Amino acid sequence: MSTPVITAQNLAKSYRVKGKPDFVAVDGLSFEVTAGESFGLLGPNGAGKSTTMKMVGAVSSRTGGSLSILGLDPDRYGPEIRSRLGVVPQQDNLDAELNARENLYIYGRYFGLPGKVCRERAEELLSFAQLEDKATAKVDQLSGGMKRRLTIARALINEPRILLLDEPTTGLDPQARHVLWDRLFRLKEQGTTLVLTTHYMDEAEQLCDRLVVVDKGRIMAEGSPATLIREHSSREVLEVRFGSDRNEQVAPQLAGIGDRVEVLPDRILIYADDGEAALERIHALGLEPVTSLVRRSSLEDVFLRLTGRSLVE
Numbered sequence: 221m222s223t224p225v226i227t228a229q230n231l232a233k234s235y236r237v238k239g240k241p242d243f244v245a246v247d248g249l250s251f252e253v254t255a256g257e258s259f260g261l262l263g264p265n266g267a268g269k270s271t272t273m274k275m276v277g278a279v280s281s282r283t284g285g286s287l288s289i290l291g292l293d294p295d296r297y298g299p300e301i302r303s304r305l306g307v308v309p310q311q312d313n314l315d316a317e318l319n320a321r322e323n324l325y326i327y328g329r330y331f332g333l334p335g336k337v338c339r340e341r342a343e344e345l346l347s348f349a350q351l352e353d354k355a356t357a358k359v360d361q362l363s364g365g366m367k368r369r370l371t372i373a374r375a376l377i378n379e380p381r382i383l384l385l386d387e388p389t390t391g392l393d394p395q396a397r398h399v400l401w402d403r404l405f406r407l408k409e410q411g412t413t414l415v416l417t418t419h420y421m422d423e424a425e426q427l428c429d430r431l432v433v434v435d436k437g438r439i440m441a442e443g444s445p446a447t448l449i450r451e452h453s454s455r456e457v458l459e460v461r462f463g464s465d466r467n468e469q470v471a472p473q474l475a476g477i478g479d480r481v482e483v484l485p486d487r488i489l490i491y492a493d494d495g496e497a498a499l500e501r502i503h504a505l506g507l508e509p510v511t512s513l514v515r516r517s518s519l520e521d522v523f524l525r526l527t528g529r530s531l532v533e
């Protein structure tokens with residue numbers, strides 16, 4: 221087992237809020253990330269994902285626990301750590317005064333890289349981000365997705381060993397997301413360690429070797445996507461709709477069908493190893509859903525099971 225590049229033990233962060241008790245955003249997270257691994261934090265709004273990423277990125281200090289990044293404590297070695305990381309914050313923070321190419325170049329210079337190296341890498345990264353024809357466009361002339369791609373390109377200018385991505389594909393269209401997943405996959409193949417947050421279960425399933433499900437600043441579960449699904453959900457899920465008014469009314473009659481029944485505002489989920497068989501049992505009760513669908517369990521189901529809430533609110 222290789223040594224971890226990130227170790228967090230009981231990591232905590234409280235925010236001072238005027239006139240109120242301190243607000244605990246991260247409440248004792250313990251996790252390790254090994255070199256070359258792709259590790260995800262999955263959780264709903266306010267779970268503490270960005271707060272954790274900022275502590276790992278050495279831009280926000282912890283208020284409890286211990287943290288080691290590449291063997292260094294961010295409280296003491298902030299600049300050293302930051303120079304070896306690539307960071308994609310949740311909110312793009314590109315320099316609006318500069319064009320796309322200059323954003324890459326200046327960022328490289330900021331890390332002390334020679335001008336020639338910055339110029340070469342800027343061209344490579346413009347191509348990586350498919351922004352060659354926008355090289356001289358100012359930031360506010362770029363679309364949201366283009367800004368995102370430029371922020372990711374910029375994070376790679378110092379050839380970081382660890383790339384932190386806070387919701388890398390939020391706001392991107394499906395095609396741009398797939399392009400980005402492909403790029404991230406290539407980085408991973410080259411040995412870059414990826415740490416990402418997401419609300420998208422498909423993104424987590426595609427990109428993460430291992431992930432933690434976080435809610436209210438705590439870890440609810442940990443494992444590979446497949447393991448989490450196997451441990452916390454049934455093989456299949458039957459989704460039935462009886463109409464918004466009738467779902468609540470019908471639900472009690474479905475007790476005993478499958479392993480578990482979950483009533484959502486718009487549909488009922490029945491967790492069962494054989495979804496079709498569950499549907500037949502519903503029909504046998506004389507009930508006719510307006511729509512029905514059998515699908516495989518996903519991380520969304522794991523999340524619902526662990527927190528009683530949906531990932532996407």
Ligand SMILES: Nc1ncnc2c1ncn2[C@@H]1O[C@H](COP(=O)(O)OP(=O)(O)OP(=O)(O)O)[C@@H](O)[C@H]1O
Pocket residue numbers: 235236237243244245263264265266267268269270271272310
């Ligand atoms: N500077 C701050 N001062 C006070 N509270 C804060 C501050 N930053 C974040 N919080 C609070 O900490 C909690 C966690 O916020 P955080 O941004 O880490 O969540 P998140 O998991 O990234 O959510 P999202 O999915 O919406 O990005 C939230 O309740 C938020 O309001």
Ligand SMILES: [Mg+2]
Pocket residue numbers: 269270271310386
């Ligand atoms: Mg966030």
